[in-house]
Amino acid sequence: xxxxxxxxxxxxxSGDSRRRLSLGLVGLVILGxxxxxxxxxxVHAKRIEVALALGKEECVHRELTEARRHLEIExxxxxxxxxxxxxxxxxxxxxAPLPSDIRALPRKAVRP
Numbered sequence: 107x108x109x110x111x112x113x114x115x116x117x118x119x120s121g122d123s124r125r126r127l128s129l130g131l132v133g134l135v136i137l138g139x140x141x142x143x144x145x146x147x148x149v150h151a152k153r154i155e156v157a158l159a160l161g162k163e164e165c166v167h168r169e170l171t172e173a174r175r176h177l178e179i180e181x182x183x184x185x186x187x188x189x190x191x192x193x194x195x196x197x198x199x200x201x202a203p204l205p206s207d208i209r210a211l212p213r214k215a216v217r218p
Contacts, residue, residue, distance in 0.1 A: 183189065194200040
């Protein structure tokens with residue numbers, strides 16, 4: 107009795123499809139890991155970018171707060187009554203009125 111002969115092509119095709127399937131599956135796993143790693147790196151890069159921007163904004167906030175504090179001090183100095191009196195007297199030539207300079211005006215009758 108002779109056994110039927112199998113063609114080598116048929117055996118190769120059977121193993122080839124399994125090999126292709128396993129290579130495709132490995133490729134998908136590698137693709138998934140690569141995409142996950144890329145997403146992980148992108149998230150950390152964005153986090154660093156946001157941290158740098160926050161640092162710059164905090165620096166600007168500190169500078170503005172310091173400028174505001176200096177301006178509030180300057181406003182307080184400019185509103186000082188002694189300084190205003192000295193400015194009026196020295197630069198504007200103003201003085202307090204003498205008693206002889208004060209004149210009383212008669213009151214007008216108020217109509218109901």
